[in-house]
Amino acid sequence: MRHRVDLVPLFALFQTARDGPAALSAALPAFIQGGLYDAIKFLRLALADRLRAHADDVTPFLPDAYAGDLEGFLEGEVLRMDVSADSLQIYHLSALFPFGVRVTRVDGLREESFPDGLAPDAPAVRLLHTPGHFELLYAR
Amino acid sequence: MGNVCASDNKHSKGDDKPSQQPGAKPARVPKPVDPMPFETHFGAAIVPASLYPQHLRVYAPKQPIDAGTFEERFLGVREVSRDGNCFYAAFIYGASEFIAANPADARSDAIVDAFAAPTTLSACGTA
Numbered sequence: 001m002r003h004r005v006d007l008v009p010l011f012a013l014f015q016t017a018r019d020g021p022a023a024l025s026a027a028l029p030a031f032i033q034g035g036l037y038d039a040i041k042f043l044r045l046a047l048a049d050r051l052r053a054h055a056d057d058v059t060p061f062l063p064d065a066y067a068g069d070l071e072g073f074l075e076g077e078v079l080r081m082d083v084s085a086d087s088l089q090i091y092h093l094s095a096l097f098p099f100g101v102r103v104t105r106v107d108g109l110r111e112e113s114f115p116d117g118l119a120p121d122a123p124a125v126r127l128l129h130t131p132g133h134f135e136l137l138y139a140r
Numbered sequence: 141m142g143n144v145c146a147s148d149n150k151h152s153k154g155d156d157k158p159s160q161q162p163g164a165k166p167a168r169v170p171k172p173v174d175p176m177p178f179e180t181h182f183g184a185a186i187v188p189a190s191l192y193p194q195h196l197r198v199y200a201p202k203q204p205i206d207a208g209t210f211e212e213r214f215l216g217v218r219e220v221s222r223d224g225n226c227f228y229a230a231f232i233y234g235a236s237e238f239i240a241a242n243p244a245d246a247r248s249d250a251i252v253d254a255f256a257a258p259t260t261l262s263a264c265g266t267a
Contacts, residue, residue, distance in 0.1 A: 007255065010232070014252050017236045018243040024236055032181045040228040042255075082224030090227065098250045099235050106196070106205050109213065123247050125234025127227070128217055131200050134226045136218040136233060138186060 005042045009035025041081065047089060048074045050096050061088055084134065090114045100124035104137055182233055183219035192217050 009031050016027040051058050051074060059070050063086075066073040077083050085093070094101045094114040100122050101114040106129060118124060128137040187195055193207040195217075220226040220233070235255075239248040 010255065011252070013236055014239055014255075017240040018248070019240075020243070021237070021240045024240040028182065036181065036229065036232070037225075039232050040225045043228045043231065080224075084224055085227035093231065097235075097254045098247065099231070099238070099254075101231070106200075106203060109206060109209055123235075123238045123242075123251065125231055125237075127230055128214075130196060131203055133199070133220075133222055134230055135220055136182070136230050138215040138217070140213060140215055 005038040005045070006035065007038065007042060010039040010042075037081070043093065044079050044081070046096055047093050048078045050092050051078065051088075054092070058088065058092070084132070087112075087114075094118075098123065102126045103129050103134075106130045181221045181229060183217075186216040186218050188216045189214045 013027055013031045017024040055070050059068055062073050078089060090101050091114050100118040102111055102124050104111045126137045126139060127134045189211040193205045196203060196205055220230050235251050242248050
């Protein structure tokens with residue numbers, strides 16, 4: 001199956017972001033209306049492709065509900081536009097892009113880095129994981 | 141880790157559908173609209189760490205949080221829409237913020253290049 005997504009608005013956002021945080025804030029409303037969901041779809045497709053390419057490594061770590069069924073997992077947990085990510089998806093997405101993820105669990109405030117050993121100064125998004133949800137988190 | 145952030149988009153099953161008479165024209169399907177306007181995709185402002193524990197109680201009343209430690213370690217939280225795409229949307233937002241804060245950094249170029257990588261694009265059939 002071929003999927004078409006329009007990444008032009010995302011690249012326009014990145015270009016605008018080079019003018020600084022104020023420019024980024026000003027550009028976000030238009031991007032959200034016209035490009036955010038395509039960008040999300042792109043990430044989901046790229047992640048699914050990565051998981052298929054590493055099927056031997058991924059399959060043993062699938063949730064019990066999918067017991068070895070990678071395509072079922074991709075359909076139910078990765079490509080669906082209303083299902084968030086779990087550690088498996090976060091690990092592989094961070095391996096696909098030069099941009100790490102630091103997840104702080106609200107319960108205990110312990111931090112986990114993706115990929116493992118992420119350098120302290122590496123580009124990364126910091127997330128707060130609350131039950132069933134992620135928020136953007138800003139450290140002091 | 142739970143993996144659904146769509147808890148506020150549930151609908152009742154079936155009982156709100158109008159009955160259709162035989163031979164009647166099928167109901168027009170409305171054009172999809174974004175259920176989450178800008179303010180709820182990403183919070184317009186950062187919720188200060190001092191207020192966040194109180195804020196969290198609205199969504200997760202039983203979730204324990206060490207308010208003192210949280211405020212000590214963090215400036216605050218920017219909300220992300222609870223539409224099931226929270227992780228992916230936050231990833232994109234974070235990448236954009238890094239570029240905005242480090243426009244001349246080679247790593248910003250690397251991030252943009254990764255989104256444009258031909259191997260990834262072709263693998264996804266991306267236009």
